[in-house]
Amino acid sequence: MTETNKPDAHGAPIALSVRDLTKHYADAAHNVFDGISFDVPKGKVLVVVGPSGSGKSTLLRTIAGLEPIQGGTIALNGDVIETGQPGNENSGRVKRGEDLRTKFGMVFQSYDLFPNKDVLGNITMAPMLVQKRKKEEVEREALELLDRVHLADRAHAKPHELSGGQRQRVAICRALILHPEILLLDEITAALDPEMVHEVLEVVVELADAGQTMLIVTHEMSFARAIADRVILLSDGGIAERSDDPETFFTHPKTARAQEFLHSFD
Ligand code: ADP
Ligand code: MG
Numbered sequence: 001m002t003e004t005n006k007p008d009a010h011g012a013p014i015a016l017s018v019r020d021l022t023k024h025y026a027d028a029a030h031n032v033f034d035g036i037s038f039d040v041p042k043g044k045v046l047v048v049v050g051p052s053g054s055g056k057s058t059l060l061r062t063i064a065g066l067e068p069i070q071g072g073t074i075a076l077n078g079d080v081i082e083t084g085q086p087g088n089e090n091s092g093r094v095k096r097g098e099d100l101r102t103k104f105g106m107v108f109q110s111y112d113l114f115p116n117k118d119v120l121g122n123i124t125m126a127p128m129l130v131q132k133r134k135k136e137e138v139e140r141e142a143l144e145l146l147d148r149v150h151l152a153d154r155a156h157a158k159p160h161e162l163s164g165g166q167r168q169r170v171a172i173c174r175a176l177i178l179h180p181e182i183l184l185l186d187e188i189t190a191a192l193d194p195e196m197v198h199e200v201l202e203v204v205v206e207l208a209d210a211g212q213t214m215l216i217v218t219h220e221m222s223f224a225r226a227i228a229d230r231v232i233l234l235s236d237g238g239i240a241e242r243s244d245d246p247e248t249f250f251t252h253p254k255t256a257r258a259q260e261f262l263h264s265f266d
Helices: 056-064 119-129 135-148 164-176 194-209 221-227 246-251 256-263
Strands: 014-023 033-041 045-049 071-076 079-083 104-107 182-186 214-217 230-235 238-243
Touching: 014 056, 033 056, 033 071, 033 230, 033 238, 045 056, 045 221, 056 104, 056 182, 056 214, 104 164, 119 135, 119 164, 135 164, 164 182, 164 194, 194 214, 194 221, 221 246, 230 246, 230 256, 238 246, 238 256
Parallel strands: 045 214, 045 230, 104 182, 182 214
Antiparallel strands: 014 033, 014 071, 071 079, 230 238
């Protein structure tokens, strides 16, 4: 066991370990974040909150390997998979081995489904192309996943025939079929009509109950409070407050910054 995957206080091994992570975009005046550290235990949910522009999306993108980092380390199950290179500010996907690429599943705010493929085609494409899995096996699993997100009857619908909430649930299936170690969700309900938010969040709660390790960025504070095992507040390039007792964080935040942030949702 290495330094970066010691079990947490409750005995769960650490799935993701971020140490002293520093991110800078070329030509930007400041680092987006400057040496932040946190862990996500296996099977647990870390919720990341923070004001717009505080670096939440950047954080998920660096973890997913979609952006290089300029300092610190990212470790998965105890193995360091990326070490920051000062000065390497090129944007674009970081070179990681094929097996590492599918360890992180990401769902974004805007559902980017392929418009001319049906639901099944959207979900099965990556496992067939990237993982070279057989069509029949992948389709069977896709149908099971659709059933889990309550969309078993929409397998042959095209994206434009679905509601926003249904499209996000398809996007979740598309991420899950690659069997990611960690699911990264970036404000996946932010672009939805209010009546569709619940059906998507319900699916995320079911995934958490099933033990899916997740890192979730959200502006839905009641959802965050309900689902988080741990929470961090990103602000001004750092972690302004962190807690492994989300109930206390949301009801009795310690720092003035967290109090001010949470009050903005009242
Ligand atoms: P959040 O998701 O919390 O709103 P972001 O991660 O999108 O924050 O952005 C954090 C900071 O980095 C902002 O100041 C933003 O303008 C900047 N930023 C985000 N993406 C890029 C990029 N591709 N190039 C340069 N600056 C960026
Ligand atoms: Mg964002």
